Each structure stands twice: as structure tokens, then as C-alpha cells.
Amino acid sequence: MGSDAAEAEDILSVPSSYKVHRAMCTELMRLVNRAMSLLPEIEAARPRCSSGMQALCSFNQAIEKARQVLQHCSEASKLYLVYTADAILSRCERSRKLFEQSLLQIQNNVPVLLAIKISQFIDDIRSATFTLDLAEEEAVKVIHQLVHHGAPESGSVEDLELINTFQSVVSRLHITSPKAILIERRSIRKLLSKVGDDNTKKKKILTYFAYLFKKYGNQIVTEQAETIKVESDKLFLNDDTKCDPEPRRSARVENQTSPGDVLSDPVILEEFKCPLSSRLMYDPVVIASGQTFERVWIQKWFDEGNNTCPKTKVQLNNLSVTPNGTMKDMISKWCAKHGVSMHDPSVELKIEATPSLDHSFMSIASIGDSVNDLHIHMDLSNVSFGSLDTSFNSDSSLPKITRTNENSKKKSLDSIWRLSELPWLSQCELVEDFRRRVEHNGQALYTTSPENFLSPISKFVGEAIHHRDIKAQRNAAQLLLAYMKKSRYGAKDLTEESYSVVVSLYSSEEVKEEALAIIETLSSQPHCRPKIAASGALALILDALCSRSRGLQGSALRILHNLSSDSDLRPLILSLDHIIPKLVPFLKDTKVSRHALFILQHLCDIEAARISITETRDCIASMAELLDTGNSEEQEIALSIFLMLCSQRLEYCQLVLDEGFAVIPALVSISINGSEKSKVSAMELLRLLKDVNVVEDQQDYSSGTDPDQARPRDHGDHHKENKRSSSSRSSGLFSIFSRPKR
Incomplete structure (x- = not known):
């Protein structure tokens, strides 16, 4: 095949x-x-x-x-x-x-x-x-006349006319040899085999052609008249001069001076050509390197994230473009002199769809x-x-395409970078229109460069806040969020001013969710996290954490989860007012408990955080409960936190033992039924707790005091009356791992 x-x-x-x-x-x-x-x-x-x-x-x-x-x-x-x-x-x-x-x-x-x-x-x-061409048109007429005659009676005048017409046709088509006639008859039979029963007209015409060759084929072969040779000289089908189409002039340069100059194109000066497209420039502009390009092509070059000159390869200090009026005038005069029409390439690029x-x-x-x-x-x-071809019958497999109107073209992405030049109402209208377009076509922002989008939109947000225009703030925030998620550049070139603008969006009650959504998206990128902290966003994140909105709380926890992954930012997070006590309630919320656990795990690197965890009411108890009720991921994180606590100080081990009734059975269960990682952590934690218990008992025995009396009864405000019983239970539980020495 x-x-x-x-x-x-x-x-x-x-x-x-x-x-x-x-x-x-x-x-x-x-x-x-x-x-x-x-x-x-x-x-x-x-x-x-x-x-x-x-x-x-x-x-x-x-x-x-x-x-x-x-x-x-x-x-x-x-x-x-x-x-x-x-x-x-x-x-x-x-x-x-x-x-x-x-x-x-x-x-x-x-x-x-x-x-x-x-x-x-x-x-x-x-x-x-x-x-x-003329020869083909003549052949078409002759064949139509042939079909028009039909099948007359043999020997009649019409029959003689039909023979002459048929001979004229086949001689024009070079069907004069036995081999050529055989190939033609086979081609007709092949077409007939493909014709369906419902296509009677095509079938009858092909049958008629087959009939003509069957009846008059032998006469064609034996005919050796000189007229056939003369006719063959006029063949339009096998004449080499007809095989190649007449050389055409480029559509990009049309010389309209005179009919006699049709074959001589004017030579375009190199300085009139765009270095990118090698075509006559319509709207020449100068970039920072001093080179001149066609506006639409250099703008598209910049929109794809390039910051170098395409011709010199030199990195540019800025991506601004300046109209080259002198070059424009020179090109216009040259075109007028040589009768060359200028074509605007932006027209093609702005056509987002073609007619249905x-x-x-x-x-x-x-x-x-x-x-x-x-x-x-x-x-x-x-x-x-x-x-002729059933596969050409329908366009149902083609996408239905509609033409955009002129207003939609004007409100294109190309206009965003000129946003500040418009009146305020026009700016709002343009931003809203583009937001809707992005909703329907998520890839519209994929190749948009930060310079041509983030800067004007950030300025627009500042103006929207100044005007207290909530609708404009929301549209801009949604557009920024779409850019962060769908542009291939993300937020790598977002300026500090832009971060401050995003933070300022949180001041509007109606746009808080959008502002936090943008910060959450930014926090997922490591290089953005220090800039988020420097912008003052931590205060508003804490505010969202303390709000009554579950949506805001969820966003705040996810942001803190991402930010706490950066070890340099952990002291800043810990410095937030009562951050650890404010995380404890979320340990009991199954939808967000994993984020709260991750934050605590990251902060446990700091001694002050470990102290705060042990002193915060219900913090250890809530994590101990997750050892029994949480999923495997939550169990692994909780075990990691307990290991970091118990490996640092004996006091922390004792506080975990105070929760022994819940912790020890859960650790035993995990060591048997948990994941490979959690099994190892559970066994290690059991070993640490057991060693601490044995050490304390030996110390009490050597001092001649009762072990239960030797332990302090008032270590924390939530462990007072049950201290003695919990210690006894933990000792009993650890006994299952002990064997008497022989």
C-alpha cells in the first residue's frame, strides 16, 4: 500500500x-x-x-x-x-x-x-x-455537439455528421491508436462501475461514449487522412507550450504602467523591504536597534516574547516602535511612479475567521x-x-466559520497596549469586550507578551480603583487571572507596581475573591513568592483567613501553603498575629486540613513555631486525631510534624505522650496498615516515645520516687486531671513492644 x-x-x-x-x-x-x-x-x-x-x-x-x-x-x-x-x-x-x-x-x-x-x-x-484556454473551450463545444446529436440511424446524414464530429474530437484528444482507444474504453468502464443507480444522467452519458467507441472505433484507427495530422498540430492537450502555465507576475507587485511592460516587474529596493517578511513595507516603523520593519510583523515578533532585533540579533533596551514617516513617503512615491499597489498585511492578521x-x-x-x-x-x-467524486459532496465535516464585524476587529488584542490613550468609558468597554473573547477562546492570550499586556492592564486597574468602578475592577481582575493561567509567559515579567495593584484590588469587597485568585496563581510560581511577600499581601491573606467566607479562607490557606514552601518566607509567615492558633480550626475541616498541615510542617523548621504548636490548645490533639481519621497523605504529614517535635526536645515527646490514648493506638495501626513511608515514620515515632518513657521511669526509680508523682501535673492548661491516667495508659501500651530480658 x-x-x-x-x-x-x-x-x-x-x-x-x-x-x-x-x-x-x-x-x-x-x-x-x-x-x-x-x-x-x-x-x-x-x-x-x-x-x-x-x-x-x-x-x-x-x-x-x-x-x-x-x-x-x-x-x-x-x-x-x-x-x-x-x-x-x-x-x-x-x-x-x-x-x-x-x-x-x-x-x-x-x-x-x-x-x-x-x-x-x-x-x-x-x-x-x-x-x-481557447483550444479547450473549442473542444468542450465539440463534445457538447457530439452529445447533442444523440444516436442517429446508421447511414443517415446525421450519422455521417456524427462520425465526422467524433473523429474531430478523438483526434484532438490523441485517441487515434488502438492502445489509446483501449485505454479510453477502460477508463469509461471504470467510471461506469463507480456510478450509482440514482445517478442516471451520468450513467447514460458514459454509456453513450462507450457506444461511440464500440461503433466507430475501428473507423478511427483506419482513418489516415492528412487532416488528422493537421488537427494534431493544434492539440491543446499534448502541446508542450500548453503544459506550463504562463509565467505570472507576483501579486505583491503589480506593474500597471502599460500593457507592453507586463513581463517586466519593477525591482523593489532592499531598503523598502521588511527584513522579516522580505516584502514591500506598508507601515514602516523603527525599533530601538535603529532597524525599520513592517509594524504588524515586528509587533507579532515582540508579542511572542522576543526582545532582540530580528536583523542584528542585538538585545533591545525597550520594545517601543516609532513610525518611520520618511520611509513611508519614499515608498509611497516609488509605488506611484511604478504603478505598484501597496497591501496592508494587518488586514490578513486581523481576520479571525473567514466566511462560511x-x-x-x-x-x-x-x-x-x-x-x-x-x-x-x-x-x-x-x-x-x-x-464526479462523492467525497466532494458535502462540507459537513468543515467547521462553520463566521466573519467578525469591523467593531470586533478594532477591539482586538492589538489595541490593549494603547489602552491608556482612550477615554475611560472606551477603556472599560474594550477591556470587557476582550474579557468575553478570552472566555470563548482561552488561547487568545497564549503568545501575548507581558510588555504589551500587563503594563496597560495594571494601569487600568489603578484607574478603576481610583474611579471606584467595581465592574471595571472585576473585568480587569478576571483578565489578569486569565493571563496568569493561559499565557506561556505567565507572570515572569510582572513588575513590583503590578503586584501592588493586585494587592490594592483586595480593598474592594466585591473583588476580594478575584484578587486572592490572582495571588494564589502567582504563589504557585516560586519566583513570584518573594514579590508577593514584599507587596504587603501577607496582611490581607491573614484577613481572608479570619473572614467568614469559606472561599476566601480556602484561597488564603492555599496561598500560605505555597508561600511556606519558601524557607526564606517562613519567619515572615510565623510573625503574622497568632497564625498557628488560627490554623488549628482548619485541621478539623476535611476539605482544607491538608493545607493547614502542610503549613505547620513547613513552619516546624523554626523553634518558635514548634513552641507555639505545643502551647496552642487542641493543636496536638487535632493532629493526633488525623492519625486515626485522616487519609494517607494527612497521616504522613502529621507523622512528619510529630517526628520533628519529638526529635528536638524531651518535653515535646512528653506532650505527645499526654495524648497517648489517641496517638499510640493510631501509630500501632499505621505501622501495620499504613503506606511504606508512614510505616517507617510510625515505627520511628513509637521508638522515640518508648525510649523517653523508659528513660523517665529509670530516672524516677533511681531517685526512689513514685514515677507518677515524679511527673509534673501542671505542664499545660489542657493537661491537668488526666495526666496520671494517660501516662499509665501509655506505659501499658508500650509494654506490648517490650520483652523481658533473659
């Missing part, structure tokens, strides 16, 4: 393989080859948004449909191909249109260098033309319309001619 497919592809790439319409097929094959060369690069930069994926799918379909046309023209009957020339022409035009539409969408979702290649290909697609395709776009069922106008004596007028 693979070798056959490769062989077929090689055959299609040779112009002589097309039986007829070689000029059109050669032009279409040129587009297919160009598309195939771009396809790997497009797939490598596969757009992540749904519209980009749909466009890529349409592009693959365009390639496949074009190849089907070429395959049809290399295999089908010559007579039938000429008879349906208008249909073939229509299919070529529709393939060209589908190429253009799919590439226009893909162009907006790929890196700038690939977008430039696609733009150049789009120019070539638009310059491609598919027409029937008609059903006729992917169907050639309308081929029969032109046939119905002929008075064919075969009773075909009421029969649908159908399609």
Missing part, C-alpha cells in the same frame, strides 16, 4: 500524467506541493485553540480535495473530463478558496516567522488562476446545470447529473 501511494504521488507530480486540463492541474499541483512543504511546520507549531485546530483540519482537507481533483484528471476518461470541464474548473477554484480561508485562520495562531511564510503563500494562492462556505463549495452536483440547457436526445433533462 505504501509503495503504491508513493508511486501515485510521483505520477501526479508529472504534468504529462494529466490526461486533459494540464495547465489547470499543473497550477493546482504547484499549490499542493507548496502546502505539503508548509504542513510539517504548521503541525509542529500546532495551534492550541479550537479555532486553530479547526483551521488546520480544513487545511488538510483542502490538500486532500485538491489531490482528488488531480487524481481524477489522471485516471478518468478524456471525453468525460472535457465534457465536464466547467466542473473541473469549479473544483480547482474551490480548492484554491479553501486553501486561502484555512491559511488565513492558521496565520493568526503560529509564530511570526511561519506566519510570514503563510502570508507569502496566501499571495501565491491569490495570484493563481484556473481558466480554459456554501454547500456548493465542496460539491460539484451543480455540474449538470449547464448540461440541462442542452437539448440532448437522451431524455436526461429530469435526471440529476450528480458528482
Whole structure:
């Protein structure tokens, strides 16, 4: 199968393989080859948004449909191909249109260098033309006359006219040898085998062609008149001069000075070309390196996160662009002198979608319309001619695409960086509009550079707070949150001023959740955590932790969880007012207990935190309860905290033993049934607690005092009356691990 497919592809790439319409097929094959060369690069930069994926799918379909046309023209009957020339022409035009539409969408979702290649290909697609030359049009007329005659009686005048017409057709098509006639008859039979019973018109026409070859084929072979040679000299199908399409001038430069200069293009000066696209500049701008580029392409280069000059490779101090008015005037004068039209490349990039395709776009069922106008004596007028290729019948597999209006184009991402230049109401309208667009297309922010987005939006937030515009604050906050989550740059270039703006959003009661959501997203990135602490966000996080909103509390715990992962920030977190006592209630909340445990585990590196944990009412008891009721992750974290406490000071071990009734049985159970990690931790903790108990008993025995009397009864405000009984129980529990020495 693979070798056959490769062989077929090689055959299609040779112009002589097309039986007829070689000029059109050669032009279409040129587009297919160009598309195939771009396809790997497009797939490598596969757009992540749904519209980009749909466009890529349409592009693959365009390639496949074009190849089907070429395959049809290399295999089908010559007579039938000429008879349906208008249909073939229509299919070529529709393939060209589908190429253009799919590439226009893909162009907006790929890196700038690939977008430039696609733009150049789009120019070539638009310059491609598919027409029937005079010889082809004449052949079409002759075949239609042939079909119009029908099947007259033998020996009649009409029969002689039919023979002459048929001989004229086959001589034009070079079907004059026995081999050529055999190939043609086989092609007709192959088409007939593929025609369905419901496609009566096509079936009758092919049957009629087969009848003509059966009746008059021998006369064609024996005919050696000189007129056939004369006719063959006029062949439009095998004439080498017709195989190659007439050289076309680039669509990018059109010389309109005079008809005599059609073949001589004016040479564009290098300084008039954009170094990125190598095309005549429409809106030249100067960047920090002093180089001039086309605005739309250099802006797209910057939007992809590049901070160097594409030409000199020098890193830029800033990404600002300045209009080059002098260059613009020079280019305009040169174009006026040479009659060259200037094209705005931003028009293509701003087209976010292309018009929806008609059903006729992917169907050639309308081929029969032109046939119905002929008075064919075969009773075909009421029969649908159908399609040459059933795979071209419907566009149901194509995405339905709609055109955006001009207002939507103006409110594009390109306008965000100029946000501050607009009146306040227009700024609010633009931000809200773009937020809605991001909701429907999450990848719209993927390649947006921080310089062109974060700075203007941060300024907008400050203005919204100044105007006390809650709606504007919420829209901006949601847009910032979307950028943090969906942009490939994240918050790596977020300035300290931007952090302060986000913190200030928390001052509005209605936007607190959005502000904390942004801080939570930032806290998940290690390089952002010190900046969060420096912005004063810790105070508002503590405020959220103490609020009655479970949503705010959950966000605050997750933020503290992330921030406490940074050892340098732990002293700052511990310095928050009564932070550990405020975490204890969350140890009993199954939805957030893991975050509270992680925070305590991280803070246990600090002695002050360990002291606070042991002195805080119900803190050890709540963690001990999690050893029995928590999941495996919570058990592992609680065990880690207990190990850090007990390995530091004997007093901490004693406080854990005071909870022995809950701790020891749970440790025994975990050491048997827990995860591998928790088993090891539980056994180690049991060993530490057992050793402490033995040491204390030996000390009491050597001093001649009763062990229970030797232990202090008033170590903490929550261990007074049950101290003696708990110690006795722990001693009893540890006895199961002891064996008398022999």
C-alpha cells in the first residue's frame, strides 16, 4: 500500500500524467506541493485553540480535495473530463478558496516567522488562476455537439455528421491508436462501475461514449487522412507550450504602467523591504536597534516574547516602535511612479475567521446545470447529473466559520497596549469586550507578551480603583487571572507596581475573591513568592483567613501553603498575629486540613513555631486525631510534624505522650496498615516515645520516687486531671513492644 501511494504521488507530480486540463492541474499541483512543504511546520507549531485546530483540519482537507481533483484528471476518461470541464474548473477554484480561508485562520495562531511564510503563500494562492484556454473551450463545444446529436440511424446524414464530429474530437484528444482507444474504453468502464443507480444522467452519458467507441472505433484507427495530422498540430492537450502555465507576475507587485511592460516587474529596493517578511513595507516603523520593519510583523515578533532585533540579533533596551514617516513617503512615491499597489498585511492578521462556505463549495452536483440547457436526445433533462467524486459532496465535516464585524476587529488584542490613550468609558468597554473573547477562546492570550499586556492592564486597574468602578475592577481582575493561567509567559515579567495593584484590588469587597485568585496563581510560581511577600499581601491573606467566607479562607490557606514552601518566607509567615492558633480550626475541616498541615510542617523548621504548636490548645490533639481519621497523605504529614517535635526536645515527646490514648493506638495501626513511608515514620515515632518513657521511669526509680508523682501535673492548661491516667495508659501500651530480658 505504501509503495503504491508513493508511486501515485510521483505520477501526479508529472504534468504529462494529466490526461486533459494540464495547465489547470499543473497550477493546482504547484499549490499542493507548496502546502505539503508548509504542513510539517504548521503541525509542529500546532495551534492550541479550537479555532486553530479547526483551521488546520480544513487545511488538510483542502490538500486532500485538491489531490482528488488531480487524481481524477489522471485516471478518468478524456471525453468525460472535457465534457465536464466547467466542473473541473469549479473544483480547482474551490480548492484554491479553501486553501486561502484555512491559511488565513492558521496565520493568526503560529509564530511570526511561519506566519510570514503563510502570508507569502496566501499571495501565491491569490495570484493563481484556473481558466480554459481557447483550444479547450473549442473542444468542450465539440463534445457538447457530439452529445447533442444523440444516436442517429446508421447511414443517415446525421450519422455521417456524427462520425465526422467524433473523429474531430478523438483526434484532438490523441485517441487515434488502438492502445489509446483501449485505454479510453477502460477508463469509461471504470467510471461506469463507480456510478450509482440514482445517478442516471451520468450513467447514460458514459454509456453513450462507450457506444461511440464500440461503433466507430475501428473507423478511427483506419482513418489516415492528412487532416488528422493537421488537427494534431493544434492539440491543446499534448502541446508542450500548453503544459506550463504562463509565467505570472507576483501579486505583491503589480506593474500597471502599460500593457507592453507586463513581463517586466519593477525591482523593489532592499531598503523598502521588511527584513522579516522580505516584502514591500506598508507601515514602516523603527525599533530601538535603529532597524525599520513592517509594524504588524515586528509587533507579532515582540508579542511572542522576543526582545532582540530580528536583523542584528542585538538585545533591545525597550520594545517601543516609532513610525518611520520618511520611509513611508519614499515608498509611497516609488509605488506611484511604478504603478505598484501597496497591501496592508494587518488586514490578513486581523481576520479571525473567514466566511462560511456554501454547500456548493465542496460539491460539484451543480455540474449538470449547464448540461440541462442542452437539448440532448437522451431524455436526461429530469435526471440529476450528480458528482464526479462523492467525497466532494458535502462540507459537513468543515467547521462553520463566521466573519467578525469591523467593531470586533478594532477591539482586538492589538489595541490593549494603547489602552491608556482612550477615554475611560472606551477603556472599560474594550477591556470587557476582550474579557468575553478570552472566555470563548482561552488561547487568545497564549503568545501575548507581558510588555504589551500587563503594563496597560495594571494601569487600568489603578484607574478603576481610583474611579471606584467595581465592574471595571472585576473585568480587569478576571483578565489578569486569565493571563496568569493561559499565557506561556505567565507572570515572569510582572513588575513590583503590578503586584501592588493586585494587592490594592483586595480593598474592594466585591473583588476580594478575584484578587486572592490572582495571588494564589502567582504563589504557585516560586519566583513570584518573594514579590508577593514584599507587596504587603501577607496582611490581607491573614484577613481572608479570619473572614467568614469559606472561599476566601480556602484561597488564603492555599496561598500560605505555597508561600511556606519558601524557607526564606517562613519567619515572615510565623510573625503574622497568632497564625498557628488560627490554623488549628482548619485541621478539623476535611476539605482544607491538608493545607493547614502542610503549613505547620513547613513552619516546624523554626523553634518558635514548634513552641507555639505545643502551647496552642487542641493543636496536638487535632493532629493526633488525623492519625486515626485522616487519609494517607494527612497521616504522613502529621507523622512528619510529630517526628520533628519529638526529635528536638524531651518535653515535646512528653506532650505527645499526654495524648497517648489517641496517638499510640493510631501509630500501632499505621505501622501495620499504613503506606511504606508512614510505616517507617510510625515505627520511628513509637521508638522515640518508648525510649523517653523508659528513660523517665529509670530516672524516677533511681531517685526512689513514685514515677507518677515524679511527673509534673501542671505542664499545660489542657493537661491537668488526666495526666496520671494517660501516662499509665501509655506505659501499658508500650509494654506490648517490650520483652523481658533473659
